[in-house]
Amino acid sequence: MKLLEQKIINDGIALEGNILKVDSFLNHQIDVPFMDKLGKEFSRLFSGLSATKILTVEASGIALSCAAAKYLKLPVLFAKKGNRANIGADVYFAASYSYTHKSEYIMTVSRKYLSSCDKIIIIDDFLAKGNALNGLISISQQAGCEILGIGIAIEKAFQGGGDALRQEGFNLCSLAIVESMDNGDIVFRQ
Amino acid sequence: MKLLEQKIINDGIALEGNILKVDSFLNHQIDVPFMDKLGKEFSRLFSGLSATKILTVEASGIALSCAAAKYLKLPVLFAKKGNRANIGADVYFAASYSYTHKSEYIMTVSRKYLSSCDKIIIIDDFLAKGNALNGLISISQQAGCEILGIGIAIEKAFQGGGDALRQEGFNLCSLAIVESMDNGDIVFRQ
Numbered sequence: 001m002k003l004l005e006q007k008i009i010n011d012g013i014a015l016e017g018n019i020l021k022v023d024s025f026l027n028h029q030i031d032v033p034f035m036d037k038l039g040k041e042f043s044r045l046f047s048g049l050s051a052t053k054i055l056t057v058e059a060s061g062i063a064l065s066c067a068a069a070k071y072l073k074l075p076v077l078f079a080k081k082g083n084r085a086n087i088g089a090d091v092y093f094a095a096s097y098s099y100t101h102k103s104e105y106i107m108t109v110s111r112k113y114l115s116s117c118d119k120i121i122i123i124d125d126f127l128a129k130g131n132a133l134n135g136l137i138s139i140s141q142q143a144g145c146e147i148l149g150i151g152i153a154i155e156k157a158f159q160g161g162g163d164a165l166r167q168e169g170f171n172l173c174s175l176a177i178v179e180s181m182d183n184g185d186i187v188f189r190q
Numbered sequence: 191m192k193l194l195e196q197k198i199i200n201d202g203i204a205l206e207g208n209i210l211k212v213d214s215f216l217n218h219q220i221d222v223p224f225m226d227k228l229g230k231e232f233s234r235l236f237s238g239l240s241a242t243k244i245l246t247v248e249a250s251g252i253a254l255s256c257a258a259a260k261y262l263k264l265p266v267l268f269a270k271k272g273n274r275a276n277i278g279a280d281v282y283f284a285a286s287y288s289y290t291h292k293s294e295y296i297m298t299v300s301r302k303y304l305s306s307c308d309k310i311i312i313i314d315d316f317l318a319k320g321n322a323l324n325g326l327i328s329i330s331q332q333a334g335c336e337i338l339g340i341g342i343a344i345e346k347a348f349q350g351g352g353d354a355l356r357q358e359g360f361n362l363c364s365l366a367i368v369e370s371m372d373n374g375d376i377v378f379r380q
Contacts, residue, residue: 029303030252030266032259058249059268062220063256069222076220078249086291101276113219 001041001175004153005188007034008176014184018128018156026153027060027125038175039067042123042151045173046072049148052118053077055140057107057132060125064153068123077114079107079136092142094135099128107135109143116144127152127174130161137170149173156181157189191231191365194343195378197224198366204374208318208346216343217250217315228365229257232313232341235363236262239338242308243267245330247297247322250315254343258313267304269297269326282332284325289318297325299333306334317342317364320351327360339363346371347379 013021025031042064051072056065057079065076084106087093091108098105114120122136133150140147148171155162155174158181165172177189203211215221232254241262246255247269255266274296277283281298288295304310312326323340330337338361345352345364348371355362367379 023300024303028268028270028300030256030259030268032256032264032266035256036260059252059270062249062252063266066220066222066225066253066256069220070226074222076222076253078218078220080218080249082291101272110213110218113214 001038003037004176008154008178008186012186014181014186018159018181020154020156020178020181020186022154026064030063032063035063035067036070038064038153039069040071041175042068042121042173043071046121046149046151049121050119051121051148053114053120054123055079055109055114055120055136056123057081057136061123064125065123068121068151072121074121077109079109079139081105081107092139094138094142096131096135099131107132107139109139111143114139114143114145118143118145119148120145121149121151122147123151125153127155127162127165127172128159130165133161133165147171151175154178191228193227194366198344198368198376202376204371204376208349208371210344210346210368210371210376212344216254220253222253225253225257226260228254228343229259230261231365232258232311232363233261236311236339236341239311240309241311241338243304243310244313245269245299245304245310245326246313247271247326251313254315255313258311258341262311264311267299269299269329271295271297282329284328284332286321286325289321297322297329299329301333304329304333304335308333308335309338310335311339311341312337313341315343317345317352317355317362318349320355323351323355337361341365344368 093108150172152174155177179189180187283298340362342364345367369379
């Protein structure tokens with residue numbers, strides 16, 4: 001999606017350690033009309049799939065998912081992050097690792113809101129190694145629901161998570177795929 | 191707001207320990223068209239104030255803030271939650287306490303995105319004792335910005351946080367004010 005690539009070039013900041021900061025519009029400050037455009041693009045990619053729900057994880061996936069949900073006319077369900085001490089009996093859960101906080105966390109989804117009747121689209125802001133996404137996939141599999149598609153705003157292809165999921169057969173659509181960002185020079189996959 | 195009161199009566203669950211569960215539409219699963227109506231109501235309450243930004247805190251405040259932002263034509267800025275080990279040099283921060291997780295957490299906002307030039311509206315899903323809100327107010331004061339209004343979806347008046355803020359002079363608007371919920375019987379303030 002050229003619009004997102006251009007926004008990343010204009011407003012994103014490539015930092016050492018493969019960090020791409022887009023906190024001016026995506027995951028700290030939110031440019032709401034811009035989110036709406038990304039949501040509309042997800043809707044174009046995933047319409048006609050008969051999905052029942054969008055699944056994401058707090059916090060940065062929420063605005064993006066709500067934007068897509070508006071066009072796809074679906075409810076959003078966001079996994080909550082916590083620690084092992086707070087896992088209730090009535091939830092699906094998966095362990096994941098946060099590179100930002102350098103610690104494990106547990107994501108949970110209430111069993112009430114996800115079941116084998118659901119056909120879902122998973123949406124998140126970033127995909128690097130795929131840690132958060134694999135947690136959401138695990139939760140979906142525990143619920144027995146069908147994953148019709150995965151929508152990502154920014155995939156960092158050089159960290160491998162996206163291509164691994166494609167090889168597993170997932171219908172993964174990333175709006176911008178960063179092939180490399182060596183020396184701060186952001187190159188997108190064509 | 192009658193619409194929200196009715197939704198709480200229909201879909202909310204009053205549990206022991208003053209817990210009001212609204213996770214079917216507000217803070218786990220999100221009813222996006224319903225959020226849009228709440229956002230429109232916030233816009234009616236806060237339009238004409240010349241605000242520059244909406245400030246909220248992850249995660250449940252995000253969907254609500256984006257809905258209001260759409261009508262108020264403002265960017266959203268959400269405070270991030272973390273622990274003391276992750277406080278960077280370039281942030282405002284405040285300590286708060288989570289009753290859900292029974293632990294202290296730190297909320298942070300990048301200094302880049304909040305300054306004395308900003309006039310903000312703070313939005314959040316719940317107001318009980320006011321812990322999270324006081325963190326956002328502290329951060330706003332550190333930034334030197336003006337707080338034009340505070341918009342809350344559900345205020346639990348019997349926990350006192352809302353009336354304390356009104357006495358301090360804040361322009362606080364709650365869409366539904368729960369006066370009491372003894373024995374699961376939810377009574378709204380008229």
